[in-house]
Amino acid sequence: MIDTEFLDQLGRFNLIVSKRVTSVYTGPRLSISSGGGIVFKDYRPYALGDDFRAIDWKVYARTDDLHIKTYEEERAMNVHILVDNSASMDFGKRISKFDFASMIGVGYAYLSLKENEKFQFATFGDTMEIFSPRRGMNQLAAMVEHLNSKKPEGLSKFQDAMVQYKKIINSRSAIIIVSDFLISTEEIIETLPLFAKHDVKVVQVLDPVEKQLSMEGEFDLKDSETKDKMRTYISPKMRQNYHCLMAKHAGKIEDACNKLGMHFYQFTSDMPVFDAFYQMLK
DSSP states (O other): OOOHHHHHHHHHHHHHHHHHOSEEEETTEEESSSOOOSEEEEEEEOOTTSOGGGBOHHHHHHHSSOEEEEEEOOOSOOEEEEEEOSGGGSOOSSSOHHHHHHHHHHHHHHHHHHTTOOEEEEEESSSEEEOOOBOSHHHHHHHHHHHHHOOOOSOOOHHHHHHHHHTTOOSOOEEEEEEOOOSOHHHHHHHGGGGTTSEEEEEEEEOHHHHHOOOOEEEEEEOTTTOOEEEEEEOHHHHHHHHHHHHHHHHHHHHHHHHTTOEEEEEETTSOHHHHHHHHHO
């Protein structure tokens, strides 16, 4: 549930971020250094005072010279925020994955709003609900109302939803996709290239129980989306195998993102949400 306390904290967070960065929002992207656009323009020699993190080490390996990439500056990019509301997101004791994902989505919408940028948001599961882009508090209020009234349900049809959503993007945009991504990696890897020309953040939200599986003994497990049931015994060996499979799953998603120039983040829903924001805005 998104409440006024969270929105008040978000306002204070925005003030802190505004003081920390040297350039706030070229379009909807927070920039900590110059050249914060996303359209590659050219290389230039590294000069004293440049951010060493901008050095292209692949060019250095070929030439033994230090170069950094330069970018064309883009303004007035729309922000697109896509939040998974399939049944698997309705999991968590203190806070559900859906509530955590919603706060991340609202946070990005708020930052866009403060710079008078248009943002558009959608929720997806069995179906996709898309809200028209506009500026102003009315859009943010509608987003909060929708997310607070939405109960996660149904299957996650990630690929179908992304194919549908791509049709409404008419220009280079910033896209934030928030989901637990507990679907086949093949589906994810096939789908992400749809947005290869955009500035994309892929955010995986897991419950601590899903991440750690910190339990042992015999359990009846139920798939929240398909309703399939399975009785199993969780042993230390099974937990170890589970950790390996989860790490492999996330690793494949991150690798696919890296190849496409996208950013991948994984958070658990017990993490302070503003810590997650700091990581994503670095």
